[in-house]
Amino acid sequence: MAKRLIAFADEHPEQALAWRIVDDEGRVESGGECVIEDLPRMGGGAVVLVLPGDRVSVQRAVLTARNDKQLRAAAPFAIEDDVATDLDDVHIALGPVDSVGAKRALHVVATEYLDMWLNAFEGSGFTIMDVSADHALLPNSDNIAQVLALPQRWIASADQWSGSVDRHLGQDVLEAVLASVQPDAETEAGPDMEMLEVGDAFDYLAARTIDKHVSLLQGAYQRRNASEGAAMDWRRWRLPGALVAACGLFAIAGTAFEGAALRQKSDEARAQTETIFREAFPQVSRVVNPRAQLRTQLAGREGGASEFLELSSMLAGAVEDNEGVDVQAMRYDRGQSELQVSIAFKSYGDLTQLKDRIIASGGAVQEGGSRQSGDLRLGEITVTQP
Known part of the structure; x- marks a missing residue:
């Protein structure tokens, strides 16, 4: 049965990071924490990299184009007012269109941060097969937000959007963010959301990598898995x-x-x-x-x-x-x-x-x-x- 190595990035590649090994049905077989050089080698050094959600923002914009190449060309102009940094310094990956069929999710990550991690793994002899944000791995529903509590952050998904909210900001901020991305689902008690109850967050997210999700390896970063x-x-x-x-x-x-x-x-x-x-x-x-x-x-x-x-x-x-x-x-x-x-x-x-x-x-x-x-x-x- 095929196995895959899942590595969870953090602030810097020199730090120890969490890892899991899952089979092709999503069962976690083992895991731990170590520096990149000490990671187990699976499939000739193939690895799936998961980035922390606070490093990958998701913007939604109306894009009209006939193919992915045209969509990628139009994406930066559609979100330039919503991104704080220079657009030349970010990489944008195309996500799906929301349930209304009007807005497309655009996953935005700083190229410097993405390159730092890709170069660190490739320099250690690993082959990056896929890269995604942790929040992009959550199940996505049109009607109810899915929320997973991590030690420092909440990660959430709703109607083809996903994102990360610092827990120190409080649940009111989380609910306000979710209400902004799914206004039709808001009730008197706040936005309709489900707190996911899982044993180990890394186990859960590692198992989710086998399901369909938005990969950051698009355009110039594309890899063939x-x-x-x-x-x-x-x-x-x-x-x-x-x-x-x-x-x-x-x-x-x-x-x-x-x-x-x-x-x-x-x-x-x-x-x-x-x-x-x-x-x-x-x-x-x-x-x-x-x-x-x-x-x-x-x-x-x-x-x-x-x-x-x-x-x-x-x-x-x-x-x-x-x-x-x-x-x-x-x-x-x-x-x-x-x-x-x-x-x-x-x-x-x-x-x-x-x-x-x-x-x-x-x-x-x-x-x-x-x-x-x-x-x-x-x-x-x-x-x-x-």
Whole structure:
């Protein structure tokens, strides 16, 4: 059964932080408190990061756009009067629209704070699979606010909004905040709310990470979560051509060998095939027939094998001998017939070279956002047929 490590951020990465390990059904198996370097390693260092809710505010605004890219572009202008800091210093993640269908939740976090935690984990060899605010993990109802009491804060959610209120301010302030986000639910006794009774707050929130919630890893911070089945983590592979190589190995492994030496080669090929398959599709817990399972992964969830391999081959050729670019993850969108790629690059010259090579091989490239992370920039590109 798959397990995931949940880490709860605090003020600074050098401090000890709470952690939990949960299975894929949300059961907490273990937990504790330690510094990042001493955290247990699960799934090759994959970790889900939960930020304290007082570091992530949620604004609601009316946005009209045809796609997420346009929504992200419009979001800062919609909330510029409600955010105290410079909009260039914050990252905005798109949330859902409220029950009336008028206002969209926008999760706002300081890029300096988010980068500090991402760099701390990545610098210690961890792979961040998801980031969210603790209040974003609460159940959300259109009619009643859900409130969880933490030692210093209340976290609450209501009608696609969520947030944090300092307990020292008193319950009157909490009720006033909830009344402002769900005015139709207010009664003579105050806003309609439910205080959640849980044993351990960290256990409860860790278990909630398996449910749908707003992830902060959007836009320039987007990551492909290999555990979700549609993504493939390529951090241990220099080229996405590893999957192309796997297909070649499948052909070898499917050949009838005779004699002890040839049988040994066949066994080695099958073992190498299984290794590559597990690296490409870590969400598959049991590998019985990697050749057949690869066909299922490509033709089923990942789209047509020929389209995927053609686009990934273009990418492999473009990355080859380009020491300034590393492919970190990629995902094939069958509906759009496009290969979405997360990359790390040293300079914009390296990125330009990558794009030029893809175009020269017959592909088309659309560049997404990027952000600085140490000496590298992390960004997104989309590879398609012209």
